[in-house]
Amino acid sequence: MTVAPRRITLAEWDQRYATLRSAGLREPDYGGLLRRHVDDGDQRLRKLRMDNSAAALRLWNFLLTEEDRLRRSKECGKKLVGTMKDLGTVPVMSYSLPNLVAFYPDGAWWLPCLLEGDDKLLKLADSMGVDESFCPVRAMLGAFISGDRFPIPGLITCSVGATCDDFSAIAQCVESLGFPILWWEMPHRRKPEPDEAAVELPGGFRAAVEQVAIVKSELERVRHALECYAGLPLAERQLAEGIQRANRVRDTLGQLRDLCFTANPCPMPALEMLIAEMLAIHFCSDANEALSVLQELLDEVRRRVHRGAGILSPNAVRVFWVNPVADLRAMNILEDVGGRVCGTDYLFCHAIDRIPSDLPPMEALARMALADPMVGSPIDRAERIAADVCRFGAQAVVISRIPGASHCAMEGILIAETIRKTMDIPIVEIEVPSLADAMEAGLRTRLEALVETVNASQAERTS
Amino acid sequence: MIFAGIDAGSRTTKVVLLDGDGRDVIAAAVVDQGIEQDLLAESLLDRLLRENGFERSQLRMVVATGYGRKLIRVADVSITEITCQAWGVRHRMPEARTIIDIGGQDSKLLRLHPDGTVGDFVMNDRCAAGTGRFLELLATRLNVRLASLGELAGQSRTPAIISSMCVVFAETEIIGLLASGITPADIAAGVQASLATRVAAMTGQNVAAPIVLTGGVALVPGMQTTLATALGQPLSVPSDPQTTCALGAAILARRRVNGLHERPS
DSSP states (O other): OOOOOOEEOHHHHHHHHHHHHHTTOOOOTTOOOTHHHHHTTOGGGGGOOEEOSHHHHHHHHHHHTHHHHHHHHHHTTOEEEEEETOSSSHHHHHTTSTTEEEEOGGGGGGHHHHTTTTTOHHHHHHHTTOOTTSOGGGHHHHHHHHOOSSOOOSEEEEEEESSOHHHHHHHHHHHHTTOOOEEEEEOOOOOOOTTSOEEEOGGGOEEEHHHHHHHHHHHHHHHHHHHHHHTSOOOHHHHHHHHHHHHHHHHHHHHHHHHHHHSSSOOSOHHHHHHHHHHHHHGGGOHHHHHHHHHHHHHHHHHHHHHTOOSSOTTOEEEEEESOOSSTHHHHHHHHTTEEEEEEEOSOGGGTSOOOSSSOHHHHHHHHHHTOTTTSOHHHHHHHHHHHHHHTTOSEEEEEEOTTOOSOTTHHHHHHHHHHHHOOOOEEEEEOOSOOGGGHHHHHHHHHHHHHHHHHHHHHHHO | OEEEEEEEOSSEEEEEEEOTTSOOEEEEEEEEOOSOHHHHHHHHHHHHHHHTTOOGGGEEEEEEESTTGGGOTTOSEEOOHHHHHHHHHHHHOTTOOEEEEEOSSOEEEEEEOTTSOEEEEEEEOSOGGGSHHHHHHHHHHHTOOGGGHHHHHHTOSSOOOOOOSSHHHHHHHHHHHHHTTOOHHHHHHHHHHHHHHHHHHHHOSOOOSSEEEESGGGGSTTHHHHHHHHHTSOEEOOSSTTSHHHHHHHHHHHHHHTTOOSSOO
16 A cells, blocks of 8 residues: 655654554665664654655665664774765765775764754863854764764875865864874865866866866875775776766766656655765765665655655745755754755755766866865855756745854855846745754744745735 | 734734724734733733723634744734734835834844835844844843933933944943943943944845834834934834734734735735
8 A cells, every 4th residue: 555655753653664564664784663763862853754755764774874884894894984074075986995985974963963962072072172153063073082973984084275164173173182184185166267278067167177187186195095095906997986886876866856856746855855965975884875775765756756746735835955954853844834845055066966977087086076066166156056946946045054164154145146136036044053942933933934925926926 | 803913022922903904903002021922912812802892702813923923822823923024014104125123032124025025034033132132131231211222322422332243242341331431321322323233234235215114122212213324224113113013913814814815915
């Protein structure tokens, strides 16, 4: 029997899980009841509403077992690489070597939310003088201090230069604690001079050949470090295969996004889509499994779209969402008040674009890295967002500020102004801390007012 | 048949009763907010009904708005203060293109389309320096009634410069200024200017005229002028600026009953 898709609570998932099991659900080794993660400390799950599909169950279980997976990999003799401030480049290189497992220590920024503050990670960061005036990714510092949130990797890489100031400061604190970091330089992406040799980057940007060469030489340094750490050479063929695998993940995610954002009714909740998108940059410590998880999610979405089934009303207001949220509940709230996500820019759109496969691998990776929205002018990012807002037919935009994040204090204003040049749609800025419970009323009011505003305009046009 | 709008704000609760035509305000009242927001709103509603010779049964629909809107059990439906404020102002000043609403603990900017629908909005509920809370703190510190603060500020010859953007630190600054002999009038004028600067910063550029100021702070004498100076543009204050949001809620109650969309006619 086909069950109607909907968002359900953790308690409802208990029942749903039993039903799925009795219907013959087959799960990977990390599968199981979602409630067990609450017993492990992930208290936030009790306040979330999650999609009721087996595909979503697998996604959640995959996300919440990353720590176990890393520890198991280490026990099996694999070598761990912490790829900090890296939105999708070094992991591709790392997974091209058979004995390396890359992960994203920055992902610790969600731990204060998932553990509902019980993790003490932020307090540990406070003790290092890295207080709430910094981005919530400071939880990563706490994780390095406590040493019990992920196994400490034998090699840590971190990009620096045209990246977030906060992050650089936090990463330097990590290094000062005795965790050596291989820093690699990312120059600010500038527009090529008229007489300067330039190349196309993924995402429609252009960069001077000279800049690409700088990034390539930096990545060659990282490649050498990975080879030394792995004790194996990284052949061009292996790298090309690694890029192919990353592209399969990106292609699958691209199809998932396109289908999910354009179908009506909305076939998959914003929360699951946020988590799915994050897989593009770090693969959740298993590149092959990440692809399978995304494929199952895509299959589920296809089935729903085929049946015309969705999790929200067909009248839900189409909202483009800018930047990821530290508190996952924010995505639920948008849907609770009558909105749906119809497009996103979670700061790493370049990691969803295909890595060029018609170029030498290192050249291709350098161009992809330089297409990172955070390393160029905020205007470049704003223009890409404005184009996507238009492409996905958004009726409103939410710009979610990350408290303390300083890659561009004016970015929200610039994005809003750029969108307004071409579209007359309401735009609201919000700020979502790791635990937004105390300010939920204000957050809800903003999102609800956004939905009301669109509906009022809609009524005006149709009358 | 009458309609009611209840604005359960952070500092006060406002109730407006509207007649069946949706044209005339039968009654409006404001009380200080309390812990039992629901009971407070209901008792104010009952009092207004009683004083104006109505019974509950004649009340066709109640819309709640404001931060506490979800707590008001007597309401049939809740609508955000953004939508309600726009409707209330539109009723009183249809030509308005921008609304600046400064309440006790938040401030908002609403940009309106020429047809009166909301085009966009900005809300500040994180920084008390742009809200009426700043004035309350000052009144307490100077030991004057809030209502007298504007009059006091009007006596200023050289408004003090309040440099802090945080109300808590501004209080320390005020204590320092008093200790150094700056007059209460100059401090009051300085705080008004500081509040206006914070609000003007929130509005950004391209604020379309006519601009309307609403909320409890609009009742403070001098704020209209101070804010106009900070914005570099004149602004108007509607009659009874504290109840425009509740009025909008009452108008929306009537429109819902009449099966009309939430857009201006």
